[in-house]
Amino acid sequence: MRFLRENPDEVLLRFGEHVQLVAVTVALGILIGVPLGILVTKVRWLQRPVLLATGVLYTVPSLALFAVLIPYTGIGRGTAVVALVVYSLLVIVRNTVAGIEGVAPLTLDAARGMGMTGGQRLRLVELPLALPVILAGVRLATVATIGTATIAAAIGAGGLGRIIFDGMDRLDSDRIAAGAVPAAALALLADWSLGRLGRAFWHGGESASGGE
Amino acid sequence: MITLDHVSKTFESKGRTVRAVDDVSLTIGAGQLHVLIGPSGSGKTTTMRMINRLETPTAGRITVDGRDVLAMDVVELRRSIGYVIQQGGLLPHLTVAENVAMVPRLLGWQRHRRRERAEELLGLVGLPAGQFADRYPRELSGGQQQRVGVARALAADPPIVLMDEPFGAVDPITRKQLQRELRRVQAAVNKTIVFVTHDIGEAFLLGDQIALMADGRLVQNGTPADLLRRPATPFVTAFTGEDRGLRALEYTTLAEVADAAGSVPATDGDTLPGELSILEAGRELARRGETGVDGFWVSDRGGRKTGYLSYRRFAAMLGEALGPAGATAGEADGDALPA
Amino acid sequence: MLEDPFSFVEYIRENPDDFLRFLSQHVQLTLLSVLFGVVIAVPAAILASRVGLLARPLTGIASVGQTIPSLAVLGLLIPFLGIGFRPALVALTIQAFLPIFLNAYVGIRSVDRAVLDAARGMGTSGGQLLRMVELPLASPVIFAGIQTATVQNIAIATLAAYIGGGGLGDLILQGLSTLNGALLFAGAVPVAVLAITTELALGRLRRWIVPEGLRPTGS
Numbered sequence: 001m002r003f004l005r006e007n008p009d010e011v012l013l014r015f016g017e018h019v020q021l022v023a024v025t026v027a028l029g030i031l032i033g034v035p036l037g038i039l040v041t042k043v044r045w046l047q048r049p050v051l052l053a054t055g056v057l058y059t060v061p062s063l064a065l066f067a068v069l070i071p072y073t074g075i076g077r078g079t080a081v082v083a084l085v086v087y088s089l090l091v092i093v094r095n096t097v098a099g100i101e102g103v104a105p106l107t108l109d110a111a112r113g114m115g116m117t118g119g120q121r122l123r124l125v126e127l128p129l130a131l132p133v134i135l136a137g138v139r140l141a142t143v144a145t146i147g148t149a150t151i152a153a154a155i156g157a158g159g160l161g162r163i164i165f166d167g168m169d170r171l172d173s174d175r176i177a178a179g180a181v182p183a184a185a186l187a188l189l190a191d192w193s194l195g196r197l198g199r200a201f202w203h204g205g206e207s208a209s210g211g212e
Numbered sequence: 213m214i215t216l217d218h219v220s221k222t223f224e225s226k227g228r229t230v231r232a233v234d235d236v237s238l239t240i241g242a243g244q245l246h247v248l249i250g251p252s253g254s255g256k257t258t259t260m261r262m263i264n265r266l267e268t269p270t271a272g273r274i275t276v277d278g279r280d281v282l283a284m285d286v287v288e289l290r291r292s293i294g295y296v297i298q299q300g301g302l303l304p305h306l307t308v309a310e311n312v313a314m315v316p317r318l319l320g321w322q323r324h325r326r327r328e329r330a331e332e333l334l335g336l337v338g339l340p341a342g343q344f345a346d347r348y349p350r351e352l353s354g355g356q357q358q359r360v361g362v363a364r365a366l367a368a369d370p371p372i373v374l375m376d377e378p379f380g381a382v383d384p385i386t387r388k389q390l391q392r393e394l395r396r397v398q399a400a401v402n403k404t405i406v407f408v409t410h411d412i413g414e415a416f417l418l419g420d421q422i423a424l425m426a427d428g429r430l431v432q433n434g435t436p437a438d439l440l441r442r443p444a445t446p447f448v449t450a451f452t453g454e455d456r457g458l459r460a461l462e463y464t465t466l467a468e469v470a471d472a473a474g475s476v477p478a479t480d481g482d483t484l485p486g487e488l489s490i491l492e493a494g495r496e497l498a499r500r501g502e503t504g505v506d507g508f509w510v511s512d513r514g515g516r517k518t519g520y521l522s523y524r525r526f527a528a529m530l531g532e533a534l535g536p537a538g539a540t541a542g543e544a545d546g547d548a549l550p551a
Numbered sequence: 552m553l554e555d556p557f558s559f560v561e562y563i564r565e566n567p568d569d570f571l572r573f574l575s576q577h578v579q580l581t582l583l584s585v586l587f588g589v590v591i592a593v594p595a596a597i598l599a600s601r602v603g604l605l606a607r608p609l610t611g612i613a614s615v616g617q618t619i620p621s622l623a624v625l626g627l628l629i630p631f632l633g634i635g636f637r638p639a640l641v642a643l644t645i646q647a648f649l650p651i652f653l654n655a656y657v658g659i660r661s662v663d664r665a666v667l668d669a670a671r672g673m674g675t676s677g678g679q680l681l682r683m684v685e686l687p688l689a690s691p692v693i694f695a696g697i698q699t700a701t702v703q704n705i706a707i708a709t710l711a712a713y714i715g716g717g718g719l720g721d722l723i724l725q726g727l728s729t730l731n732g733a734l735l736f737a738g739a740v741p742v743a744v745l746a747i748t749t750e751l752a753l754g755r756l757r758r759w760i761v762p763e764g765l766r767p768t769g770s
Contacts, residue, residue, distance in 0.1 A: 056747055059702055059746045059747050059750045060742075060743040060746055060747065061705060061706030061707075061709045061742050061743065061746055062706060063706075063709040063710065063720060063723055063739070063742075064706075064709060064723065064738070064739035064740070064742040064743045064746075065739075065743070067723045067726060067727070067735040067736070067738065067739035068556075068735070068736065068739045068740070068743070070727075070730075070732070070735060071556040071732045071735070071736075075730075143618055146620060147619075147620030147621060147622070147623075148620075150620045150622040150623060151622055151710065154724075154727060155727065161622060164622055164623065164626045165713065167626060168626060168629070168713050168714060171629070171634070173629055173630035176626040176627065176629060176630075177626075177627060179623075179626070180620075180622070180623035180624075180626045180627045181623075181627075183619075183620050183622075183623045184618075184619040184620065184623045184627075187618045187619055187620055188615065188618050188619070191618045264672055266668065266671060266672060286674075287674045287675070287676050288674070289674070290671070290672055290673060290674030291673065291674030292674075293672075293674075295669065295672030295673060297665060297668060297669050297672070298665070299665060300669070301663075301665040301666050301668060301669025301670075301672075302666070302669070303666060303669075303670065303683075303684060303688075303764075304663075304666070304688065304762075304764045304765055305687045305688055305762035305763075305764045305765050306764060307764070314670075314673055315673050315674065318673065318674060318675060318679065348763065348764035349764065350764065361669075364673075374672070
């Protein structure tokens with residue numbers, strides 16, 4: 001606690017950087033991942049290659065991906081965001097696909113029977129019903145990004161990982177805790193609150209689909 | 213022989229005490245197929261599961277061949293009792309033959325002996341081993357899985373088999389087939405079978421004895437004919453169904469209703485086997501035509517004349533059964549259908 | 552230097568001993584931690600599936616543990632374990648424990664109740680039920696947990712370098728501090744290849760390990 005007491009500004013600054021890094025990443029992840037997920041449910045032959053590619057990239061250890069990007073995009077936040085978005089894509093795309101393909105064929109039939117166009121079906125039926133699954137993906141991606149973002153400090157992206165790495169360098173466990181504990185708390189808080197949000201949408205989704 | 217002596221089972225559920233089985237006493241004779249029937253929640257399955265101790269009674273005593281089941285080693289007890297459940301409960305990672313040979317394996321039989329036994333039993337339940345032994349459960353139809361379940365229960369040749377709605381999950385046609393198969397198998401192996409079902413037709417078709425349960429209590433226990441002809445309560449009447457009169461004709465045998473041979477004067481007349489149902493006897497008499505005698509003899513399996521039935525009484529039984537709704541045997545005070 | 556990261560091949564060729572040492576540390580960290588993880592997590596999962604009282608706290612701790620960033624776990628353990636190869640191994644074992652435990656627990660608990668009932672009714676003892684029914688039926692899920700843990704630990708092992716645990720992360724760390732592209736790539740490319748090939752190989756292996764009766768029809 002000594003480090004936190006003596007350097008509240010530093011911890012607060014890094015915390016802010018961390019949240020920003022995660023927010024930008026998840027926002028970009030959704031903006032790219034959800035449309036990509038929708039696309040591959042409509043253009044079926046793209047599905048396997050896209051899921052395979054995101055899956056392979058997801059497997060690459062984050063520090064390695066950061067390192068490989070440095071010669072091209074340099075050191076700093078830009079590189080970090082690129083890599084973090086790449087990681088978030090797999091989960092978001094996969095869950096979008098699962099959510100849309102999980103819509104009951106009977107429901108889609110009914111929508112078609114009502115005379116909905118493809119776009120209307122997507123907007124009024126498929127996306128609302130897939131929302132809980134997509135949100136579950138966003139939750140996973142957010143928690144994972146909070147973790148990976150700590151490592152991004154190794155390539156100069158700032159955030160709470162900076163404090164942890166500094167602490168490791170100096171073998172200063174107080175400093176390490178000042179970075180690690182807020183990072184852990186942030187991850188648990190994000191997991192919990194997004195979980196609640198997701199549950200709220202579950203019930204909404206069920207009643208909207210005419211369930212119990 | 214299995215006896216249940218004032219057996220009860222209570223559960224705690226959400227702070228309430230639920231009496232699943234309430235003071236049930238029952239004797240299940242060796243070699244008998246004893247059906248436990250009742251609506252869902254009547255306690256029939258719980259009653260059965262207490263016999264192989266998948267449930268523990270909270271009061272009362274259950275014995276198998278005189279031995280208290282609670283005093284027996286539970287694993288040994290279960291291995292000596294075959295067990296068949298709905299949808300077979302087959303182990304999906306084992307082949308059909310391995311499933312059938314499971315209990316022999318638990319008992320430590322040699323591999324080749326297990327295989328032999330599995331093949332023999334698959335033949336018995338109508339699944340040629342050459343075709344089915346090495347398949348996996350998921351490759352079988354529901355009816356075939358159920359047959360494997362029966363074969364598995366018989367594998368170690370247990371004297372007792374428990375069957376928990378074994379044919380509940382298959383289509384009606386397959387179900388009829390499986391019921392006939394079971395009768396055939398039972399005739400061959402002659403086990404003590406406790407059979408849980410909620411299908412009254414199945415109960416009448418298979419049961420030597422039927423125990424009807426409701427709300428955890430035993431409402432009536434007896435032969436199919438007992439339940440039809442002497443229903444203990446209106447519930448039994450309601451449960452055995454609207455067309456119970458016809459059922460009575462179908463499931464009551466001549467031997468059950470004929471007067472003892474000694475009580476009537478010896479006369480000529482036809483002799484009909486006692487195991488014929490009243491309905492079958494009616495058809496048979498119609499085929500044989502007029503005899504001029506006022507009744508017919510009823511014989512036992514050995515062909516001895518053991519009973520006599522007058523046409524008058526026979527006709528009364530038919531009339532009673534076929535009479536208008538509401539005038540069924542139960543309400544007719546037993547006058548027309550003598551005990 | 553940063554201009555030609557692909558000179559990493561030459562770096563490896565010129566420093567085979569260093570490279571092989573780092574690679575071997577990396578593989579050891581991963582394999583040993585997953586091995587210890589299995590040895591601890593599978594019995595723990597069996598215990599949790601048997602003792603209802605333990606199930607909630609254990610699964611709760613495991614899911615919270617999975618949510619906490621791995622770098623934070625690594626850092627927070629330093630005061631207790633110190634630095635070096637063995638502390639890194641302990642930290643990695645904890646990380647391997649989490650997915651293996653959760654998968655094993657879920658796998659055992661999701662065995663069809665009818666199957667369990669039938670097996671119990673046949674007179675399987677507790678141990679036989681576990682060995683002949685529950686574990687084989689849960690094996691695909693348990694294996695998936697091991698696969699996750701292995702690939703995940705290849706990644707986390709790159710961080711071991713920061714607490715003096717060695718591994719290919721050491722090369723990345725050197726490359727970062729000297730902005731040497733060849734060193735960066737000499738660590739990063741092999742680690743990436745290791746992770747991807749492990750994922751694919753274990754995916755293949757999984758098909759062999761899944762009991763035949765559980766495989767989807769038509770494969």
